[in-house]
Amino acid sequence: MADVKKIATRESYGNALVALGEKYDNLVVLDADLAEATKTGIFKKAFPERHIDCGIAESNMVGIAAGIASTGKVPFCSSFAMFAAGRAFEQVRNSVGYPHLNVKIGATHAGISVGEDGASHQCNEDIALMRTIPGMTIINPSDDVEAKAAVEAAYKMDGPVYLRFGRLAVPVINDNADYKFEIGKGVVLKEGKDLTIFATGLEVNESLEAAKKLAEDGIDAEVINIHTIKPIDADLIVKSASKTGKVVTVEEHSVIGGLGGAVAEVLSEKCPTKMLRIGVKDTFGESGPAVKLLAKYELDAEGIYKQIKEFI
Incomplete structure:
Protein backbone atom coordinates (compact mmCIF):
# COMPACT_ATOMS: atom_id res chain seq x y z
CA MET A 1 0.00 0.00 0.00
CA VAL A 172 -4.90 13.94 3.45
CA ILE A 173 -8.39 12.43 3.34
CA ASN A 174 -10.38 14.88 1.21
CA ASP A 175 -8.45 14.60 -2.06
CA ASN A 176 -11.41 13.22 -3.99
CA ALA A 177 -13.00 14.82 -7.03
CA ASP A 178 -16.42 15.33 -5.45
CA TYR A 179 -15.15 17.08 -2.31
CA LYS A 180 -16.98 20.32 -1.62
CA PHE A 181 -16.39 22.75 1.23
CA GLU A 182 -19.22 24.90 2.48
CA ILE A 183 -19.17 26.91 5.69
CA GLY A 184 -21.75 25.56 8.14
CA LYS A 185 -22.27 22.24 6.35
CA GLY A 186 -21.08 18.90 7.71
CA VAL A 187 -19.79 16.16 5.43
CA VAL A 188 -20.94 12.54 5.63
CA LEU A 189 -17.76 10.51 5.04
CA LYS A 190 -19.21 7.11 5.85
CA GLU A 191 -22.84 6.10 6.20
CA GLY A 192 -23.89 3.77 8.99
CA LYS A 193 -26.85 2.64 11.05
CA ASP A 194 -25.68 1.75 14.58
CA LEU A 195 -24.27 5.07 15.81
CA THR A 196 -23.00 8.41 14.53
CA ILE A 197 -19.49 9.73 15.09
CA PHE A 198 -19.26 13.50 14.68
CA ALA A 199 -15.59 14.48 14.45
CA THR A 200 -13.60 17.62 13.78
CA GLY A 201 -10.01 18.53 12.91
CA LEU A 202 -7.36 15.83 13.04
CA GLU A 203 -9.85 13.57 14.83
CA VAL A 204 -11.77 13.05 11.58
CA ASN A 205 -9.15 10.67 10.22
CA GLU A 206 -8.78 8.94 13.60
CA SER A 207 -12.55 8.46 13.72
CA LEU A 208 -12.58 6.93 10.25
CA GLU A 209 -9.90 4.47 11.39
CA ALA A 210 -11.86 3.74 14.57
CA ALA A 211 -14.94 3.05 12.45
CA LYS A 212 -12.98 0.39 10.56
CA LYS A 213 -12.16 -1.31 13.86
CA LEU A 214 -15.81 -1.14 14.90
CA ALA A 215 -16.85 -2.67 11.57
CA GLU A 216 -14.68 -5.70 12.38
CA ASP A 217 -16.90 -6.16 15.46
CA GLY A 218 -20.07 -5.85 13.39
CA ILE A 219 -20.77 -2.26 14.42
CA ASP A 220 -21.77 0.02 11.55
CA ALA A 221 -20.75 3.58 12.43
CA GLU A 222 -21.69 6.68 10.48
CA VAL A 223 -18.82 9.18 10.37
CA ILE A 224 -19.51 12.87 9.80
CA ASN A 225 -16.92 15.62 9.49
CA ILE A 226 -18.04 18.77 11.29
CA HIS A 227 -15.45 21.25 10.05
CA THR A 228 -17.56 24.28 11.00
CA ILE A 229 -18.27 24.38 14.73
CA LYS A 230 -20.18 27.66 14.43
CA PRO A 231 -22.59 27.93 12.73
CA ILE A 232 -23.08 24.20 13.25
CA ASP A 233 -25.02 21.98 10.86
CA ALA A 234 -27.98 21.32 13.16
CA ASP A 235 -30.11 19.76 10.42
CA LEU A 236 -27.51 17.11 9.61
CA ILE A 237 -26.88 16.39 13.29
CA VAL A 238 -30.58 15.81 13.96
CA LYS A 239 -31.02 13.76 10.79
CA SER A 240 -28.17 11.39 11.58
CA ALA A 241 -28.98 11.10 15.29
CA SER A 242 -32.59 10.27 14.46
CA LYS A 243 -31.37 7.48 12.20
CA THR A 244 -28.77 5.84 14.44
CA GLY A 245 -30.06 6.63 17.92
CA LYS A 246 -26.56 7.00 19.42
CA VAL A 247 -24.08 9.86 19.04
CA VAL A 248 -20.35 10.21 19.74
CA THR A 249 -18.39 13.44 19.32
CA VAL A 250 -14.60 13.40 18.89
CA GLU A 251 -12.37 16.44 19.17
CA GLU A 252 -8.83 17.46 20.09
CA HIS A 253 -10.25 20.02 22.50
CA SER A 254 -11.82 20.03 25.92
CA VAL A 255 -15.08 18.08 26.10
CA ILE A 256 -16.43 21.26 27.71
CA GLY A 257 -17.61 23.93 25.29
CA GLY A 258 -16.29 22.53 22.02
CA LEU A 259 -17.82 20.26 19.39
CA GLY A 260 -19.31 17.98 22.04
CA GLY A 261 -21.01 20.88 23.77
CA ALA A 262 -22.30 22.31 20.50
CA VAL A 263 -23.76 18.97 19.37
CA ALA A 264 -25.26 18.36 22.83
CA GLU A 265 -26.99 21.74 22.69
CA VAL A 266 -28.56 20.88 19.35
CA LEU A 267 -29.70 17.42 20.41
CA SER A 268 -31.03 18.47 23.83
CA GLU A 269 -33.33 20.96 22.15
CA LYS A 270 -34.31 19.11 18.99
CA CYS A 271 -33.62 15.38 19.34
CA PRO A 272 -32.61 14.02 22.78
CA THR A 273 -30.14 11.20 22.07
CA LYS A 274 -27.80 8.93 24.03
CA MET A 275 -24.41 10.60 23.67
CA LEU A 276 -20.69 10.24 24.44
CA ARG A 277 -18.21 13.14 24.23
CA ILE A 278 -14.63 12.10 23.44
CA GLY A 279 -11.96 14.75 23.88
CA VAL A 280 -9.64 16.16 26.50
CA LYS A 281 -11.34 15.53 29.83
CA ASP A 282 -11.38 18.33 32.41
CA THR A 283 -7.58 18.43 32.59
CA PHE A 284 -4.48 20.11 31.22
CA GLY A 285 -2.13 18.45 28.76
CA GLU A 286 1.54 17.67 29.32
CA SER A 287 4.82 17.70 27.44
CA GLY A 288 5.54 14.77 25.14
CA PRO A 289 5.60 13.59 21.52
CA ALA A 290 2.31 14.48 19.81
CA VAL A 291 1.46 10.95 18.68
CA LYS A 292 2.11 9.52 22.15
CA LEU A 293 -0.01 12.23 23.75
CA LEU A 294 -2.92 11.45 21.43
CA ALA A 295 -2.63 7.80 22.47
CA LYS A 296 -2.38 8.59 26.19
CA TYR A 297 -5.44 10.82 26.11
CA GLU A 298 -7.28 8.18 24.04
CA LEU A 299 -7.67 10.45 21.05
CA ASP A 300 -6.08 8.10 18.53
CA ALA A 301 -8.08 5.51 16.58
CA GLU A 302 -7.50 2.79 19.18
CA GLY A 303 -8.57 5.03 22.05
CA ILE A 304 -11.69 6.17 20.22
CA TYR A 305 -12.56 2.57 19.38
CA LYS A 306 -12.22 1.45 23.01
CA GLN A 307 -14.33 4.31 24.35
CA ILE A 308 -17.08 3.70 21.83
CA LYS A 309 -17.10 -0.03 22.60
CA GLU A 310 -17.62 0.77 26.28
CA PHE A 311 -20.31 3.29 25.40
CA ILE A 312 -22.44 0.92 23.37
Missing part, protein backbone atom coordinates in the same frame (compact mmCIF):
# COMPACT_ATOMS: atom_id res chain seq x y z
CA ALA A 2 1.34 3.42 -0.92
CA ASP A 3 2.25 5.77 1.88
CA VAL A 4 -0.52 8.19 2.79
CA LYS A 5 0.39 11.81 2.15
CA LYS A 6 0.58 13.82 5.37
CA ILE A 7 0.81 17.56 5.90
CA ALA A 8 0.21 19.83 8.87
CA THR A 9 -2.75 22.17 8.44
CA ARG A 10 -0.59 25.11 9.58
CA GLU A 11 1.48 24.45 6.45
CA SER A 12 -1.72 24.42 4.41
CA TYR A 13 -2.62 27.78 5.93
CA GLY A 14 0.62 29.41 4.78
CA ASN A 15 0.30 27.99 1.28
CA ALA A 16 -3.34 29.05 1.02
CA LEU A 17 -2.48 32.62 1.99
CA VAL A 18 0.06 32.83 -0.83
CA ALA A 19 -2.42 31.46 -3.37
CA LEU A 20 -5.04 33.98 -2.26
CA GLY A 21 -2.49 36.79 -2.14
CA GLU A 22 -1.80 36.24 -5.82
CA LYS A 23 -5.48 36.73 -6.62
CA TYR A 24 -6.50 39.42 -4.14
CA ASP A 25 -4.32 42.44 -3.47
CA ASN A 26 -6.47 43.56 -0.51
CA LEU A 27 -5.37 40.57 1.59
CA VAL A 28 -2.96 41.50 4.40
CA VAL A 29 -1.27 39.11 6.83
CA LEU A 30 -0.22 39.94 10.38
CA ASP A 31 1.87 37.83 12.73
CA ALA A 32 3.22 38.13 16.26
CA ASP A 33 6.87 37.10 15.88
CA LEU A 34 5.93 33.52 14.98
CA ALA A 35 5.89 33.65 11.18
CA GLU A 36 8.14 30.62 10.81
CA ALA A 37 5.97 28.50 13.11
CA THR A 38 2.58 29.67 11.85
CA LYS A 39 3.85 29.44 8.27
CA THR A 40 2.84 32.99 7.42
CA GLY A 41 6.51 33.39 6.61
CA ILE A 42 5.66 31.78 3.27
CA PHE A 43 3.38 34.73 2.55
CA LYS A 44 5.98 37.19 3.85
CA LYS A 45 8.52 35.88 1.37
CA ALA A 46 6.06 36.25 -1.53
CA PHE A 47 4.47 39.55 -0.49
CA PRO A 48 6.72 41.34 2.04
CA GLU A 49 4.85 44.62 1.60
CA ARG A 50 1.61 42.98 2.77
CA HIS A 51 3.02 41.17 5.79
CA ILE A 52 3.19 42.94 9.16
CA ASP A 53 5.18 41.49 12.07
CA CYS A 54 3.64 42.97 15.19
CA GLY A 55 6.18 41.47 17.57
CA ILE A 56 5.27 39.53 20.69
CA ALA A 57 2.13 41.60 21.18
CA GLU A 58 -0.87 39.52 20.15
CA SER A 59 -3.48 41.82 21.67
CA ASN A 60 -2.04 44.79 19.81
CA MET A 61 -1.94 42.70 16.60
CA VAL A 62 -5.69 42.08 16.83
CA GLY A 63 -6.30 45.80 17.29
CA ILE A 64 -4.16 46.58 14.24
CA ALA A 65 -6.07 43.97 12.23
CA ALA A 66 -9.35 45.60 13.27
CA GLY A 67 -8.09 48.95 12.06
CA ILE A 68 -6.97 47.50 8.75
CA ALA A 69 -10.35 45.80 8.30
CA SER A 70 -12.10 49.14 8.80
CA THR A 71 -10.30 50.43 5.68
CA GLY A 72 -11.81 47.71 3.50
CA LYS A 73 -8.84 45.37 3.40
CA VAL A 74 -9.04 41.75 4.59
CA PRO A 75 -6.52 41.03 7.36
CA PHE A 76 -5.51 37.54 8.51
CA CYS A 77 -3.85 37.78 11.91
CA SER A 78 -1.91 34.74 13.05
CA SER A 79 -0.46 33.24 16.19
CA PHE A 80 -0.65 30.11 18.30
CA ALA A 81 -4.21 29.29 19.39
CA MET A 82 -3.23 29.86 23.04
CA PHE A 83 -2.30 33.44 22.23
CA ALA A 84 -4.81 34.24 19.48
CA ALA A 85 -7.83 33.01 21.44
CA GLY A 86 -6.46 33.15 24.98
CA ARG A 87 -4.16 36.13 25.43
CA ALA A 88 -6.03 38.32 22.95
CA PHE A 89 -9.57 37.28 23.90
CA GLU A 90 -10.63 40.75 25.05
CA GLN A 91 -9.43 42.38 21.84
CA VAL A 92 -11.02 39.70 19.67
CA ARG A 93 -14.28 40.22 21.55
CA ASN A 94 -14.34 44.01 21.74
CA SER A 95 -12.32 45.14 18.71
CA VAL A 96 -13.41 42.46 16.22
CA GLY A 97 -16.54 40.70 17.43
CA TYR A 98 -18.46 43.67 18.83
CA PRO A 99 -18.16 45.83 15.67
CA HIS A 100 -18.38 42.65 13.55
CA LEU A 101 -15.29 43.50 11.53
CA ASN A 102 -13.96 41.45 8.65
CA VAL A 103 -10.94 40.03 10.50
CA LYS A 104 -9.77 36.45 10.01
CA ILE A 105 -7.85 34.80 12.84
CA GLY A 106 -5.45 32.04 11.83
CA ALA A 107 -4.80 30.11 15.04
CA THR A 108 -2.11 27.46 14.71
CA HIS A 109 -0.67 24.92 17.19
CA ALA A 110 -4.06 24.08 18.68
CA GLY A 111 -4.75 21.08 20.92
CA ILE A 112 -2.44 18.63 22.70
CA SER A 113 -0.72 17.68 19.43
CA VAL A 114 1.45 20.77 19.96
CA GLY A 115 3.45 18.11 21.82
CA GLU A 116 6.65 18.96 23.66
CA ASP A 117 5.69 22.62 24.20
CA GLY A 118 3.46 21.33 27.00
CA ALA A 119 0.31 22.42 28.78
CA SER A 120 1.04 26.15 28.65
CA HIS A 121 0.89 26.08 24.84
CA GLN A 122 -1.61 23.24 24.24
CA CYS A 123 -4.81 25.21 23.83
CA ASN A 124 -7.81 22.95 24.45
CA GLU A 125 -10.14 25.83 25.28
CA ASP A 126 -10.08 28.03 22.18
CA ILE A 127 -13.24 26.74 20.49
CA ALA A 128 -15.18 27.22 23.71
CA LEU A 129 -13.90 30.79 24.04
CA MET A 130 -14.60 31.75 20.43
CA ARG A 131 -18.07 30.17 20.45
CA THR A 132 -19.19 32.70 23.05
CA ILE A 133 -18.44 35.68 20.80
CA PRO A 134 -21.59 36.70 18.90
CA GLY A 135 -21.24 36.43 15.13
CA MET A 136 -17.93 34.55 15.20
CA THR A 137 -17.56 31.77 12.62
CA ILE A 138 -15.34 28.86 13.74
CA ILE A 139 -13.72 26.42 11.32
CA ASN A 140 -11.53 23.46 12.29
CA PRO A 141 -10.35 21.72 9.08
CA SER A 142 -9.40 18.04 9.00
CA ASP A 143 -6.61 18.03 6.42
CA ASP A 144 -4.62 19.96 3.82
CA VAL A 145 -7.40 20.05 1.22
CA GLU A 146 -9.99 21.24 3.70
CA ALA A 147 -7.67 23.78 5.31
CA LYS A 148 -6.95 25.48 1.98
CA ALA A 149 -10.65 25.51 1.11
CA ALA A 150 -11.49 26.94 4.53
CA VAL A 151 -9.02 29.81 4.20
CA GLU A 152 -10.48 30.80 0.83
CA ALA A 153 -14.04 30.51 2.13
CA ALA A 154 -13.12 32.66 5.12
CA TYR A 155 -11.66 35.32 2.83
CA LYS A 156 -14.80 35.38 0.69
CA MET A 157 -17.29 35.70 3.55
CA ASP A 158 -17.87 38.97 5.38
CA GLY A 159 -17.35 38.92 9.12
CA PRO A 160 -14.96 37.55 11.75
CA VAL A 161 -13.67 34.00 11.35
CA TYR A 162 -11.59 31.84 13.68
CA LEU A 163 -9.57 29.24 11.77
CA ARG A 164 -8.00 26.44 13.83
CA PHE A 165 -4.86 24.70 12.55
CA GLY A 166 -2.52 22.04 13.91
CA ARG A 167 1.20 21.45 14.21
CA LEU A 168 1.14 17.70 13.59
CA ALA A 169 1.22 16.39 10.02
CA VAL A 170 -2.06 14.56 9.32
CA PRO A 171 -3.25 12.33 6.45
Whole structure:
Protein backbone atom coordinates (compact mmCIF):
# COMPACT_ATOMS: atom_id res chain seq x y z
CA MET A 1 0.00 0.00 0.00
CA ALA A 2 1.34 3.42 -0.92
CA ASP A 3 2.25 5.77 1.88
CA VAL A 4 -0.52 8.19 2.79
CA LYS A 5 0.39 11.81 2.15
CA LYS A 6 0.58 13.82 5.37
CA ILE A 7 0.81 17.56 5.90
CA ALA A 8 0.21 19.83 8.87
CA THR A 9 -2.75 22.17 8.44
CA ARG A 10 -0.59 25.11 9.58
CA GLU A 11 1.48 24.45 6.45
CA SER A 12 -1.72 24.42 4.41
CA TYR A 13 -2.62 27.78 5.93
CA GLY A 14 0.62 29.41 4.78
CA ASN A 15 0.30 27.99 1.28
CA ALA A 16 -3.34 29.05 1.02
CA LEU A 17 -2.48 32.62 1.99
CA VAL A 18 0.06 32.83 -0.83
CA ALA A 19 -2.42 31.46 -3.37
CA LEU A 20 -5.04 33.98 -2.26
CA GLY A 21 -2.49 36.79 -2.14
CA GLU A 22 -1.80 36.24 -5.82
CA LYS A 23 -5.48 36.73 -6.62
CA TYR A 24 -6.50 39.42 -4.14
CA ASP A 25 -4.32 42.44 -3.47
CA ASN A 26 -6.47 43.56 -0.51
CA LEU A 27 -5.37 40.57 1.59
CA VAL A 28 -2.96 41.50 4.40
CA VAL A 29 -1.27 39.11 6.83
CA LEU A 30 -0.22 39.94 10.38
CA ASP A 31 1.87 37.83 12.73
CA ALA A 32 3.22 38.13 16.26
CA ASP A 33 6.87 37.10 15.88
CA LEU A 34 5.93 33.52 14.98
CA ALA A 35 5.89 33.65 11.18
CA GLU A 36 8.14 30.62 10.81
CA ALA A 37 5.97 28.50 13.11
CA THR A 38 2.58 29.67 11.85
CA LYS A 39 3.85 29.44 8.27
CA THR A 40 2.84 32.99 7.42
CA GLY A 41 6.51 33.39 6.61
CA ILE A 42 5.66 31.78 3.27
CA PHE A 43 3.38 34.73 2.55
CA LYS A 44 5.98 37.19 3.85
CA LYS A 45 8.52 35.88 1.37
CA ALA A 46 6.06 36.25 -1.53
CA PHE A 47 4.47 39.55 -0.49
CA PRO A 48 6.72 41.34 2.04
CA GLU A 49 4.85 44.62 1.60
CA ARG A 50 1.61 42.98 2.77
CA HIS A 51 3.02 41.17 5.79
CA ILE A 52 3.19 42.94 9.16
CA ASP A 53 5.18 41.49 12.07
CA CYS A 54 3.64 42.97 15.19
CA GLY A 55 6.18 41.47 17.57
CA ILE A 56 5.27 39.53 20.69
CA ALA A 57 2.13 41.60 21.18
CA GLU A 58 -0.87 39.52 20.15
CA SER A 59 -3.48 41.82 21.67
CA ASN A 60 -2.04 44.79 19.81
CA MET A 61 -1.94 42.70 16.60
CA VAL A 62 -5.69 42.08 16.83
CA GLY A 63 -6.30 45.80 17.29
CA ILE A 64 -4.16 46.58 14.24
CA ALA A 65 -6.07 43.97 12.23
CA ALA A 66 -9.35 45.60 13.27
CA GLY A 67 -8.09 48.95 12.06
CA ILE A 68 -6.97 47.50 8.75
CA ALA A 69 -10.35 45.80 8.30
CA SER A 70 -12.10 49.14 8.80
CA THR A 71 -10.30 50.43 5.68
CA GLY A 72 -11.81 47.71 3.50
CA LYS A 73 -8.84 45.37 3.40
CA VAL A 74 -9.04 41.75 4.59
CA PRO A 75 -6.52 41.03 7.36
CA PHE A 76 -5.51 37.54 8.51
CA CYS A 77 -3.85 37.78 11.91
CA SER A 78 -1.91 34.74 13.05
CA SER A 79 -0.46 33.24 16.19
CA PHE A 80 -0.65 30.11 18.30
CA ALA A 81 -4.21 29.29 19.39
CA MET A 82 -3.23 29.86 23.04
CA PHE A 83 -2.30 33.44 22.23
CA ALA A 84 -4.81 34.24 19.48
CA ALA A 85 -7.83 33.01 21.44
CA GLY A 86 -6.46 33.15 24.98
CA ARG A 87 -4.16 36.13 25.43
CA ALA A 88 -6.03 38.32 22.95
CA PHE A 89 -9.57 37.28 23.90
CA GLU A 90 -10.63 40.75 25.05
CA GLN A 91 -9.43 42.38 21.84
CA VAL A 92 -11.02 39.70 19.67
CA ARG A 93 -14.28 40.22 21.55
CA ASN A 94 -14.34 44.01 21.74
CA SER A 95 -12.32 45.14 18.71
CA VAL A 96 -13.41 42.46 16.22
CA GLY A 97 -16.54 40.70 17.43
CA TYR A 98 -18.46 43.67 18.83
CA PRO A 99 -18.16 45.83 15.67
CA HIS A 100 -18.38 42.65 13.55
CA LEU A 101 -15.29 43.50 11.53
CA ASN A 102 -13.96 41.45 8.65
CA VAL A 103 -10.94 40.03 10.50
CA LYS A 104 -9.77 36.45 10.01
CA ILE A 105 -7.85 34.80 12.84
CA GLY A 106 -5.45 32.04 11.83
CA ALA A 107 -4.80 30.11 15.04
CA THR A 108 -2.11 27.46 14.71
CA HIS A 109 -0.67 24.92 17.19
CA ALA A 110 -4.06 24.08 18.68
CA GLY A 111 -4.75 21.08 20.92
CA ILE A 112 -2.44 18.63 22.70
CA SER A 113 -0.72 17.68 19.43
CA VAL A 114 1.45 20.77 19.96
CA GLY A 115 3.45 18.11 21.82
CA GLU A 116 6.65 18.96 23.66
CA ASP A 117 5.69 22.62 24.20
CA GLY A 118 3.46 21.33 27.00
CA ALA A 119 0.31 22.42 28.78
CA SER A 120 1.04 26.15 28.65
CA HIS A 121 0.89 26.08 24.84
CA GLN A 122 -1.61 23.24 24.24
CA CYS A 123 -4.81 25.21 23.83
CA ASN A 124 -7.81 22.95 24.45
CA GLU A 125 -10.14 25.83 25.28
CA ASP A 126 -10.08 28.03 22.18
CA ILE A 127 -13.24 26.74 20.49
CA ALA A 128 -15.18 27.22 23.71
CA LEU A 129 -13.90 30.79 24.04
CA MET A 130 -14.60 31.75 20.43
CA ARG A 131 -18.07 30.17 20.45
CA THR A 132 -19.19 32.70 23.05
CA ILE A 133 -18.44 35.68 20.80
CA PRO A 134 -21.59 36.70 18.90
CA GLY A 135 -21.24 36.43 15.13
CA MET A 136 -17.93 34.55 15.20
CA THR A 137 -17.56 31.77 12.62
CA ILE A 138 -15.34 28.86 13.74
CA ILE A 139 -13.72 26.42 11.32
CA ASN A 140 -11.53 23.46 12.29
CA PRO A 141 -10.35 21.72 9.08
CA SER A 142 -9.40 18.04 9.00
CA ASP A 143 -6.61 18.03 6.42
CA ASP A 144 -4.62 19.96 3.82
CA VAL A 145 -7.40 20.05 1.22
CA GLU A 146 -9.99 21.24 3.70
CA ALA A 147 -7.67 23.78 5.31
CA LYS A 148 -6.95 25.48 1.98
CA ALA A 149 -10.65 25.51 1.11
CA ALA A 150 -11.49 26.94 4.53
CA VAL A 151 -9.02 29.81 4.20
CA GLU A 152 -10.48 30.80 0.83
CA ALA A 153 -14.04 30.51 2.13
CA ALA A 154 -13.12 32.66 5.12
CA TYR A 155 -11.66 35.32 2.83
CA LYS A 156 -14.80 35.38 0.69
CA MET A 157 -17.29 35.70 3.55
CA ASP A 158 -17.87 38.97 5.38
CA GLY A 159 -17.35 38.92 9.12
CA PRO A 160 -14.96 37.55 11.75
CA VAL A 161 -13.67 34.00 11.35
CA TYR A 162 -11.59 31.84 13.68
CA LEU A 163 -9.57 29.24 11.77
CA ARG A 164 -8.00 26.44 13.83
CA PHE A 165 -4.86 24.70 12.55
CA GLY A 166 -2.52 22.04 13.91
CA ARG A 167 1.20 21.45 14.21
CA LEU A 168 1.14 17.70 13.59
CA ALA A 169 1.22 16.39 10.02
CA VAL A 170 -2.06 14.56 9.32
CA PRO A 171 -3.25 12.33 6.45
CA VAL A 172 -4.90 13.94 3.45
CA ILE A 173 -8.39 12.43 3.34
CA ASN A 174 -10.38 14.88 1.21
CA ASP A 175 -8.45 14.60 -2.06
CA ASN A 176 -11.41 13.22 -3.99
CA ALA A 177 -13.00 14.82 -7.03
CA ASP A 178 -16.42 15.33 -5.45
CA TYR A 179 -15.15 17.08 -2.31
CA LYS A 180 -16.98 20.32 -1.62
CA PHE A 181 -16.39 22.75 1.23
CA GLU A 182 -19.22 24.90 2.48
CA ILE A 183 -19.17 26.91 5.69
CA GLY A 184 -21.75 25.56 8.14
CA LYS A 185 -22.27 22.24 6.35
CA GLY A 186 -21.08 18.90 7.71
CA VAL A 187 -19.79 16.16 5.43
CA VAL A 188 -20.94 12.54 5.63
CA LEU A 189 -17.76 10.51 5.04
CA LYS A 190 -19.21 7.11 5.85
CA GLU A 191 -22.84 6.10 6.20
CA GLY A 192 -23.89 3.77 8.99
CA LYS A 193 -26.85 2.64 11.05
CA ASP A 194 -25.68 1.75 14.58
CA LEU A 195 -24.27 5.07 15.81
CA THR A 196 -23.00 8.41 14.53
CA ILE A 197 -19.49 9.73 15.09
CA PHE A 198 -19.26 13.50 14.68
CA ALA A 199 -15.59 14.48 14.45
CA THR A 200 -13.60 17.62 13.78
CA GLY A 201 -10.01 18.53 12.91
CA LEU A 202 -7.36 15.83 13.04
CA GLU A 203 -9.85 13.57 14.83
CA VAL A 204 -11.77 13.05 11.58
CA ASN A 205 -9.15 10.67 10.22
CA GLU A 206 -8.78 8.94 13.60
CA SER A 207 -12.55 8.46 13.72
CA LEU A 208 -12.58 6.93 10.25
CA GLU A 209 -9.90 4.47 11.39
CA ALA A 210 -11.86 3.74 14.57
CA ALA A 211 -14.94 3.05 12.45
CA LYS A 212 -12.98 0.39 10.56
CA LYS A 213 -12.16 -1.31 13.86
CA LEU A 214 -15.81 -1.14 14.90
CA ALA A 215 -16.85 -2.67 11.57
CA GLU A 216 -14.68 -5.70 12.38
CA ASP A 217 -16.90 -6.16 15.46
CA GLY A 218 -20.07 -5.85 13.39
CA ILE A 219 -20.77 -2.26 14.42
CA ASP A 220 -21.77 0.02 11.55
CA ALA A 221 -20.75 3.58 12.43
CA GLU A 222 -21.69 6.68 10.48
CA VAL A 223 -18.82 9.18 10.37
CA ILE A 224 -19.51 12.87 9.80
CA ASN A 225 -16.92 15.62 9.49
CA ILE A 226 -18.04 18.77 11.29
CA HIS A 227 -15.45 21.25 10.05
CA THR A 228 -17.56 24.28 11.00
CA ILE A 229 -18.27 24.38 14.73
CA LYS A 230 -20.18 27.66 14.43
CA PRO A 231 -22.59 27.93 12.73
CA ILE A 232 -23.08 24.20 13.25
CA ASP A 233 -25.02 21.98 10.86
CA ALA A 234 -27.98 21.32 13.16
CA ASP A 235 -30.11 19.76 10.42
CA LEU A 236 -27.51 17.11 9.61
CA ILE A 237 -26.88 16.39 13.29
CA VAL A 238 -30.58 15.81 13.96
CA LYS A 239 -31.02 13.76 10.79
CA SER A 240 -28.17 11.39 11.58
CA ALA A 241 -28.98 11.10 15.29
CA SER A 242 -32.59 10.27 14.46
CA LYS A 243 -31.37 7.48 12.20
CA THR A 244 -28.77 5.84 14.44
CA GLY A 245 -30.06 6.63 17.92
CA LYS A 246 -26.56 7.00 19.42
CA VAL A 247 -24.08 9.86 19.04
CA VAL A 248 -20.35 10.21 19.74
CA THR A 249 -18.39 13.44 19.32
CA VAL A 250 -14.60 13.40 18.89
CA GLU A 251 -12.37 16.44 19.17
CA GLU A 252 -8.83 17.46 20.09
CA HIS A 253 -10.25 20.02 22.50
CA SER A 254 -11.82 20.03 25.92
CA VAL A 255 -15.08 18.08 26.10
CA ILE A 256 -16.43 21.26 27.71
CA GLY A 257 -17.61 23.93 25.29
CA GLY A 258 -16.29 22.53 22.02
CA LEU A 259 -17.82 20.26 19.39
CA GLY A 260 -19.31 17.98 22.04
CA GLY A 261 -21.01 20.88 23.77
CA ALA A 262 -22.30 22.31 20.50
CA VAL A 263 -23.76 18.97 19.37
CA ALA A 264 -25.26 18.36 22.83
CA GLU A 265 -26.99 21.74 22.69
CA VAL A 266 -28.56 20.88 19.35
CA LEU A 267 -29.70 17.42 20.41
CA SER A 268 -31.03 18.47 23.83
CA GLU A 269 -33.33 20.96 22.15
CA LYS A 270 -34.31 19.11 18.99
CA CYS A 271 -33.62 15.38 19.34
CA PRO A 272 -32.61 14.02 22.78
CA THR A 273 -30.14 11.20 22.07
CA LYS A 274 -27.80 8.93 24.03
CA MET A 275 -24.41 10.60 23.67
CA LEU A 276 -20.69 10.24 24.44
CA ARG A 277 -18.21 13.14 24.23
CA ILE A 278 -14.63 12.10 23.44
CA GLY A 279 -11.96 14.75 23.88
CA VAL A 280 -9.64 16.16 26.50
CA LYS A 281 -11.34 15.53 29.83
CA ASP A 282 -11.38 18.33 32.41
CA THR A 283 -7.58 18.43 32.59
CA PHE A 284 -4.48 20.11 31.22
CA GLY A 285 -2.13 18.45 28.76
CA GLU A 286 1.54 17.67 29.32
CA SER A 287 4.82 17.70 27.44
CA GLY A 288 5.54 14.77 25.14
CA PRO A 289 5.60 13.59 21.52
CA ALA A 290 2.31 14.48 19.81
CA VAL A 291 1.46 10.95 18.68
CA LYS A 292 2.11 9.52 22.15
CA LEU A 293 -0.01 12.23 23.75
CA LEU A 294 -2.92 11.45 21.43
CA ALA A 295 -2.63 7.80 22.47
CA LYS A 296 -2.38 8.59 26.19
CA TYR A 297 -5.44 10.82 26.11
CA GLU A 298 -7.28 8.18 24.04
CA LEU A 299 -7.67 10.45 21.05
CA ASP A 300 -6.08 8.10 18.53
CA ALA A 301 -8.08 5.51 16.58
CA GLU A 302 -7.50 2.79 19.18
CA GLY A 303 -8.57 5.03 22.05
CA ILE A 304 -11.69 6.17 20.22
CA TYR A 305 -12.56 2.57 19.38
CA LYS A 306 -12.22 1.45 23.01
CA GLN A 307 -14.33 4.31 24.35
CA ILE A 308 -17.08 3.70 21.83
CA LYS A 309 -17.10 -0.03 22.60
CA GLU A 310 -17.62 0.77 26.28
CA PHE A 311 -20.31 3.29 25.40
CA ILE A 312 -22.44 0.92 23.37
